[in-house]
Structures are given as C-alpha cells and as structure tokens.
Amino acid sequence: xxxxxxxxxxxxxxxxxxxxxxxxxxxxxxxxxxxxxxxxxxxxxxxxxxxxxxxxxxxxxxxxxxxxxxxxxxxxxxxxxxxxxxxxxxxxxxxxxxxxxxxxxxxxxxxxxxxxxxxxxxxxxxxxxxxxxxxxxxxxxxxxxxxxxxxxxxxxxxxxxxxxxxxxxxxxxxxxxxxxxxxxxxxxxxxxxxxxxxxxxxxxxxxxxxxxxxxxxxxxxxxxxxxxxxxxxxxxxxxxxxxxxxxxxxxxxxxxxxxxxxxxxxxxxxxxxxxxxxxxxxxxxxxxxxxxxxxxxxxxxxxxxxxxxxxxxxxxxxxxxxxxxxxxxxxxxxxxxxxxxxxxxxxxxxxxxxx
Amino acid sequence: xxxxxxxxxxxxxxxxxxxxxxxxxxxxxxxxxxxxxxxxxxxxxxxxxxxxxxxxxxxxxxxxxxxxxxxxxxxxxxxxxxxxxxxxxxxxxxxxxxxxxxxxxxxxxxxxxxxxxxxxxxxxxxxxxxxxxxxxxxxxxxxxxxxxxxxxxxxxxxxxxxxxxxxxxxxxxxxxxxxxxxxxxxxxxxxxxxxxxxxxxxxxxxxxxxxxxxxxxxxxxxxxxxxxxxxxxxxxxxxxxxxxxxxxxxxxxxxxxxxxxxxxxxxxxxxxxxxxxxxxxxxxxxxxxxxxxxxxxxxxxxxxxxxxxxxxxxxxxxxxxxxxxxxxxxxxxxxxxxxxxxxxxxxxxxxxxxx
Numbered sequence: 001x002x003x004x005x006x007x008x009x010x011x012x013x014x015x016x017x018x019x020x021x022x023x024x025x026x027x028x029x030x031x032x033x034x035x036x037x038x039x040x041x042x043x044x045x046x047x048x049x050x051x052x053x054x055x056x057x058x059x060x061x062x063x064x065x066x067x068x069x070x071x072x073x074x075x076x077x078x079x080x081x082x083x084x085x086x087x088x089x090x091x092x093x094x095x096x097x098x099x100x101x102x103x104x105x106x107x108x109x110x111x112x113x114x115x116x117x118x119x120x121x122x123x124x125x126x127x128x129x130x131x132x133x134x135x136x137x138x139x140x141x142x143x144x145x146x147x148x149x150x151x152x153x154x155x156x157x158x159x160x161x162x163x164x165x166x167x168x169x170x171x172x173x174x175x176x177x178x179x180x181x182x183x184x185x186x187x188x189x190x191x192x193x194x195x196x197x198x199x200x201x202x203x204x205x206x207x208x209x210x211x212x213x214x215x216x217x218x219x220x221x222x223x224x225x226x227x228x229x230x231x232x233x234x235x236x237x238x239x240x241x242x243x244x245x246x247x248x249x250x251x252x253x254x255x256x257x258x259x260x261x262x263x264x265x266x267x268x269x270x271x272x273x274x275x276x277x278x279x280x281x282x283x284x285x286x287x288x289x290x291x292x293x294x295x296x297x298x299x300x301x302x303x304x305x306x307x308x309x310x311x312x313x314x315x316x317x318x319x320x321x322x323x324x325x326x327x328x329x330x331x332x333x334x335x336x337x338x339x340x341x342x343x344x345x346x347x348x349x350x351x352x353x354x355x
Numbered sequence: 356x357x358x359x360x361x362x363x364x365x366x367x368x369x370x371x372x373x374x375x376x377x378x379x380x381x382x383x384x385x386x387x388x389x390x391x392x393x394x395x396x397x398x399x400x401x402x403x404x405x406x407x408x409x410x411x412x413x414x415x416x417x418x419x420x421x422x423x424x425x426x427x428x429x430x431x432x433x434x435x436x437x438x439x440x441x442x443x444x445x446x447x448x449x450x451x452x453x454x455x456x457x458x459x460x461x462x463x464x465x466x467x468x469x470x471x472x473x474x475x476x477x478x479x480x481x482x483x484x485x486x487x488x489x490x491x492x493x494x495x496x497x498x499x500x501x502x503x504x505x506x507x508x509x510x511x512x513x514x515x516x517x518x519x520x521x522x523x524x525x526x527x528x529x530x531x532x533x534x535x536x537x538x539x540x541x542x543x544x545x546x547x548x549x550x551x552x553x554x555x556x557x558x559x560x561x562x563x564x565x566x567x568x569x570x571x572x573x574x575x576x577x578x579x580x581x582x583x584x585x586x587x588x589x590x591x592x593x594x595x596x597x598x599x600x601x602x603x604x605x606x607x608x609x610x611x612x613x614x615x616x617x618x619x620x621x622x623x624x625x626x627x628x629x630x631x632x633x634x635x636x637x638x639x640x641x642x643x644x645x646x647x648x649x650x651x652x653x654x655x656x657x658x659x660x661x662x663x664x665x666x667x668x669x670x671x672x673x674x675x676x677x678x679x680x681x682x683x684x685x686x687x688x689x690x691x692x693x694x695x696x697x698x699x700x701x702x703x704x705x706x707x708x709x710x
Contacts, residue, residue: 031446032453033434033560037676038649038669079388080704087703091386096696098387105690205388294393312667313684314393321392328683329668335460341451348442349435 002147002234005154005253009279012256015049015286023048029342037336043288043310044333050261050286051170056334061108061327062169063320064160064251065092065099066244068116069135070180071144077183077215079205082135085179086119088319092177093124098317099175102324106331108173115156116178116243130156132243139187139222139240143229150238150246157250165258173290173327174251174272175265175320176244179205182295185271187219187240189297191230192274193304196220200297202267202316233278241271248272253279256286263330265323266293266316270301277305290326291315357502357589360509360608364634367611370404370641378403384697392691398643398665399688405616405641406525411689416463416682417524418675419515419606420447420454421599423471424490425535426499432538432570434560437490440534441474443674447532448479453672454530457679461686463528470511471533471598485511487598494542494577494595498584505593505601512605520613528645528682529606529627530620530675531599534560537650540626542574542595544652546585547629548659551575555652557622557671588633596626603627608634611641618685620678621648621671625656632660645681646670 023045028034035041047056067089073082091097092112095104103110113128114121118135121127132152136144145153164172178184182204189200197219203212222240223230230236237246248264249272255262256276264273264287276283284305291311292298302308310326343350378400383389390396402411422444428437446452447467450459458465468483469476473490476482487507491499500508519527533539537559544555552574558567577595578585585591592601603619604627610617611631619628619642631638639660646666647653657663665681698705 030453031443031451032672035561036670036672037453038671040668040670040680084704087701088386091696091701091703094696094701096386096701098385098392098691098695101690101694102687104694105687206390310668311684313395313665315391315395316393317387317391325395325684325687328687329680332457332460332680332683335456336453339456339459340453341446341449346442346446346449346451348446349439 002232005234006279008257009253012253012280012282014282019049019052020045026337030340031343031346031348040333043330044337047261047330047334050259055338058171058331058334060169061106061171062164063099063103063108063110063173063175063324064113065110065175065177065320066113066115066247067177068243069118070178070184070242071136071138072140072183072218073180074138075140075214075218077211077218078179079207080179082118082179085177086117088177089114089117089121093126097319098321099319099324102321106324106327111160113156113160113247115153115247128160136242139184140218143239144184144241145238145243147238150234153243153246154250157247158254161251161254161258161260165260171261171263171327172255173263173320173323174248174269175323176248176268176318178242178244181242181244181268183215183218184240184242184245185268186297187222188236188245188271189274189301190219191223191236191240192233192278193300195300200300202295202297233275237275245272249275252276252283252287256283259286261288262286263288263290263323263326265290265320266318267295267298268318270298274301274304288326288330291322357587360589361634363612364608367635367637369637374404374407375400381692385695386698386701386703395688398685399692402616402685402689405614410693413526413686413689415524416461416526417519418454418458418463418465418528418530418679419468420465420530420532420675421468421470421602422532423598424473425533425539425597426491426493427495427538427573428535429493430495430569430573432566432573433534434562435534437473437534440532441472443532444469444472444476448481452674453676454674454679457676461679461682468511468515468602470508470602483515487511491597494539495573498594499539499596500593500598502593505589508598508601509605512602513609516606516609516613516615520615526616526618526682527610528618528675528678529603529624530678531603531623531673533597533599536597536599536623538570538573539595539597539600540623541652542577543591543600543626544629544656545574546578546591546595547588547633548655550655555655557650557652588630592630600627604630607631607638607642611638614641616643617641618643618645618678618681620645620675621673622650622653623673625653629656629659643681643685646677
C-alpha cells in the first residue's frame with residue numbers, strides 16, 4: 001500500500017531553475033529598486049516556476065478544509081468536546097466560520113472534506129463526503145488507522161487536487177478541523193524530527209498547564225511504546241497521525257505532482273507537509289508556508305525546511321485561516337508581477353544610467 | 356508657527372478602552388477558540404475603538420503617496436538620480452507602479468501629493484498639486500526647510516485627511532516617494548532617539564558599502580553640527596526632515612484627530628510617525644504599523660513605540676507598498692469581525708459546556 005505512495009512521491013520533480021531566473025529578471029526590470037520586495041520576490045518567482053508562464057494566474061482559488069475526529073480526544077487533550085468537529089463542519093458549509101469570511105474577501109471557494117468526522121452529515125454542495133472511518137483510534141493505545149485506511153485517506157487528498165485541477169483552480173490553500181488534532185500533529189512532528197514532545201506541543205484550543213502536561217505525556221508515552229513501529233514517514237502517519245493529516249499529505253503530493261501551488265496553514269498542516277517532505281523534499285518547491293503558528297512545535301518544522309513563513313501573527317486557529325491571509329499576499333505578488341511597468345515602459349531612469 | 360501644531364496635537368485623545376473591550380467581547384463570542392487570531396485580534400479591536408461602531412467599515416480605502424525631493428541627494432546618497440522622483444510620480448498617476456497594482460487588488464484609490472518635487476507636473480485627477488518648494492535644502496549644510504515651509508507641509512498632510520474624510524474614506528494608508536529620503540528619515544530617527552547614524556541607516560535603494568558609509572557620515576556630521584538646534588520634535592523635522600515626511604506627520608495628526616485609522620508604511624513614514632508620537636503619544640491609538648522594513652533603523656522605532664508591525668517581509672520599497680499589504684490583512688480582520696457567527700448563532704458548543 002505504502003509502496004504506491006512512495007512511487008508517486010518519487011515522480012515529483014523540482015521546479016526548473018530557469019523559470020526562477022526568468023521571474024527574477026522580470027521583477028528586476030520593473031520600476032523598483034532591485035530586490036526591494038524582499039521575501040515577496042522569492043514567493044513571486046516560486047509561483048512563476050510552478051506555473052511556468054509569462055504571467056501569473058491566481059484567479060481561481062480554492063480552500064480545502066479537511067475534517068476528522070481523533071481517538072486521542074478521549075484523553076482530555078482539548079478544551080472542546082468531540083462534537084465540535086461536526087458542528088464546525090456545519091458552520092463551514094453554512095458560511096459562518098472565520099475561514100468563510102476570509103474566503104469571501106479572496107473570492108475563493110471553500111470545500112469541506114469529511115475524511116473522518118464522527119457523525120453523519122447531510123449532503124451539501126460544499127461538503128465532500130469521503131469518510132474513511134468515524135475518527136481515528138486513540139494513538140495512546142492503538143494505531144490511529146490501518147494501512148488500508150491510510151491509503152484511502154491519502155487518496156482523498158489526492159483526489160481533491162485532481163478535482164481542483166479539473167475545475168481550473170490555479171492555487172490551493174489547505175487547512176483542517178479536528179478536535180484533538182494538535183496532539184496528533186505534535187506526535188507526528190516529534191516522531192519524525194526525533195524531538196521530545198515538550199518541545200513541539202502547544203496549548204491547542206487553549207488548554208491550561210495541566211492540559212499541556214497531559215498532552216506531552218500522552219505523546220511521549222506513545223512514541224516510546226511504539227518506537228519500533230515508527231520507521232518510515234508513512235508508518236508515523238499511520239500510527240500517530242489523523243485522517244485529515246493523511247489527506248493533506250496526499251493533497252500536497254498531488255499539488256507537487258500536478259504543479260499546482262499549495263499554501264499550507266498552521267501546525268497540523270505542517271505535520272502533513274513534513275511527511276510529504278520526508279517522502280520527497282522536492283515538494284517544498286510547490287508549497288507556500290503561510291504563517292508561524294503560536295503552537296511552539298511549528299518552528300522546528302520551518303528549521304527542518306530551512307524556510308521561513310510569510311506571516312507571524314501568533315495565530316492558532318487552523319481552518320486554513322493563516323493560509324487564506326497568506327493567499328492575499330501571494331495574490332498581491334501575482335498582481336505586481338503581471339501589472340507593474342518596466343523602467344523602459346514607464347520611461348524611468350534605472351540607477352544612474354539614462355534609459 | 357509650531358505652537359499651532361503643538362496645540363492641534365494636544366487635542367488628540369486616546370481611544371475609549373470600553374470600545375476595545377466591546378470588540379474583544381464580540382470576538383470571544385465568535386466560533387473560534389478565544390484569542391486564536393493572535394495579533395489580528397488586537398488590530399480588530401483597535402479598529403473597533405477608532406470607528407466606535409457595532410460593525411467595522413473599511414469599504415472606502417485611500418492610499419496617499421507623498422512625493423518630494425531632497426537636497427541631500429546632491430551628496431550621492433542614492434543609487435538613483437533626483438529625476439526619478441518626478442518620473443515615479445508620473446508612473447504612479449499612470450497606474451504603472453507597484454502601489455498601483457496593490458491598490459487595484461484592494462479596490463483603493465491612490466492620490467499622489469506633490470509636496471516638493473523638483474519639477475513641474477501636469478494636471479491629473481489623481482495628482483494633488485501642493486508643492487511647498489522644489490525639494491528641501493541639503494541637510495548637510497543648511498536647514499531642510501524654513502519654519503514657514505514646515506507649517507505649510509504639515510498643513511498639506513492635514514488637508515489630505517480632511518479631504519478623505521469628506522470623501523467618506525474609512526481607512527488610509529500612507530507612503531512616499533523621494534530620492535534621498537532614507538537619509539532624511541534616518542537623520543530624523545537618529546536625532547529623535549539619540550542614536551548613532553550607523554544604527555539607523557540602511558542601504559535605501561541599494562547603495563554599496565561606500566554609499567552606506569557616506570550616508571552615515573552625512574547624518575552624524577549634520578546632527579553633531581546642528582545639535583543645539585535639534586530640541587523639539589518639530590525642530591528636528593524642520594532641520595533634517597523632508598517635505599513629504601512633514602506632510603505625513605500632519606496626516607497622522609489629522610487621522611488621530613478625526614478618528615480615521617492610518618496604516619503607516621516603512622522607514623520614512625516611521626520618521627513621520629515618530630515626530631507625531633513625540634508631539635502626542637496618543638497618536639499610536641490610531642496608527643497601524645504595517646511592516647518592518649529591511650532598513651535597520653526601523654526596529655528602533657518599533658522599540659520606542661513598544662509595538663510590533665503586522666508584516667516582516669524584508670521589503671524596502673516605500674510607495675505605501677507595505678501599508679497596502681497590511682491593509683489586506685486589516686480588511687480580513689474587519690470581515691471576520693462583521694461576518695463570523697457566534698457560538699450561539701451557529702449552535703456550536705463552546706468549551707466543555709453545552710450551549
């Protein structure tokens with residue numbers, strides 16, 4: 001099962017550096033001092049290298065919010081009860097959540113994917129029903145999912161990107177909803193980066209000191225007990241991850257495979273990105289790191305990637321909210337790339353030479 | 356002359372903390388873990404406290420780009436010749452610059468104010484002709500402007516905010532264009548914060564090591580030579596500042612006076628903000644710090660304000676480009692405040708209680 005995903009990962013190629021250069025050359029011709037847009041210029045060139053076109057197109061944007069429940073929620077690791085996952089899914093499809101307000105600003109559509117919500121949802125045009133099972137197993141005492149379930153969840157994410165491609169979506173943002181999932185994500189990050197849970201675990205929805213200690217204990221014990229099973233990245237994902245984390249891993253692999261830029265949100269998506277990165281580091285050429293979450297573990301992932309995110313607003317919401325804000329910045333970058341006049345066009349003298 | 360501005364500054368009142376609380380109370384009722392939007396929540400509450408209304412309104416946005424030339428440009432402190440100020444003003448009103456692309460994304464209008472460009476510009480609907488003089492005096496050897504010219508420049512900025520108020524503009528972004536103005540801004544910041552020029556001076560348009568040394572030398576010498584004249588903030592502005600810096604100081608005072616939120620851009624606007632802050636620290640209640648410029652001096656201003664900016668993308672362009680990006684984030688915040696459902700409305704359980 002996992003061989004199939006290892007094969008798919010191997011097919012992902014790095015972007016062509018010639019397009020990065022081409023992007024920078026155009027930026028350098030525009031009426032600005034060279035390099036004066038800093039990190040935004042890197043992001044623009046990255047978009048150019050993915051889209052491989054003379055002009056950028058981020059007109060059609062889609063936000064994918066993957067939702068699933070987590071067995072580890074039973075340990076009391078969240079301030080909120082499990083039912084909130086399903087209630088928030090309804091809130092998303094009714095347009096009442098934070099991500100909906102942000103999507104309206106962007107003119108992006110929002111698709112909510114039930115990959116493992118513990119409840120039965122009615123049909124809705126913005127809801128993709130792709131439930132693998134009703135929540136994962138409790139990682140403290142059992143594997144979060146079976147190998148077959150992992151395969152299904154990865155495929156759900158892959159399929160969502162394929163559907164987006166068919167709908168001519170030009171850029172994707174990934175986010176999630178799942179009570180208990182900061183524990184799963186921190187567990188995945190701790191296991192992959194071989195860090196103690198204390199370093200990568202945060203307060204999630206806002207648990208107190210005791211809640212934080214509990215989360216750390218659950219993760220450390222699970223990793224210690226099952227260390228022998230935690231070898232390959234997909235083993236970690238199966239043992240400690242979540243169905244939405246697995247689906248987002250599949251989506252990231254598909255985005256990289258199909259050259260669709262993917263903006264990734266906070267800590268939970270970082271866990272998915274880290275798994276994809278370990279399968280093939282080339283995925284980073286297609287991924288935009290939106291923001292640094294207030295969850296402490298996030299920064300170790302950035303260190304591993306040797307990249308810094310676009311925003312640092314101390315957010316810790318999820319739902320792709322940070323990714324949506326970053327999408328605004330990327331859209332600004334695309335506009336700049338497409339619309340700003342060159343020194344020649346505007347008849348502005350470049351440096352001390354005349355034109 | 357300066358007494359008039361000191362009087363105007365004194366009238367500025369801090370926002371009413373009751374509105375900050377009211378804003379936070381609504382955010383806390385929305386379907387999100389409390390505090391999960393981090394710094395964005397502070398910005399939203401700040402907007403609420405300025406607009407003093409149940410719902411936020413940032414529908415009408417205006418970007419003010421103040422342009423002026425600088426006598427100190429003659430010292431060779433910029434990579435670009437003086438003529439570029441005028442050429443870029445034409446680029447702005449023709450819609451070809453970076454700020455124009457960003458304004459189109461935002462649906463904001465752009466007004467370019469000639470407060471001291473060394474050249475004669477034709478009429479244009481987006482150009483405000485308010486020239487005080489054709490560029491400042493060279494701060495190395497003379498006062499940048501006279502007391503009367505300072506008064507006129509401050510008034511230009513004030514008038515622009517008054518005009519915006521008449522046009523029902525709900526939020527303003529301030530930026531500038533002026534070859535040589537990173538030297539003037541660094542001089543103002545060094546004099547006000549009593550810091551050596553080496554700490555607050557950057558490469559501006561991108562000068563090399565020799566260019567940077569030259570800038571530092573010019574500033575240190577001017578401050579040393581004229582220290583006795585550099586007492587009150589407006590003295591510093593007159594002696595070392597720029598006409599666009601003075602105009603932006605006037606605009607910030609007016610924004611605070613009229614309760615219109617003002618988003619300030621990079622290092623040059625920081626110098627104007629610092630002068631306004633020294634006249635009355637209450638202005639900070641009305642000012643949004645957009646981004647941290649790559650120009651090193653910027654961070655000392657943030658330290659003085661004890662606030663951190665929204666973005667840090669290593670930009671160093673000016674033109675209100677960083678402010679425009681931040682405006683996107685603030686607009687997102689306004690949408691969240693206005694549109695997101697409460698726990699009660701969405702029937703989502705808040706914490707472990709049922710609703």
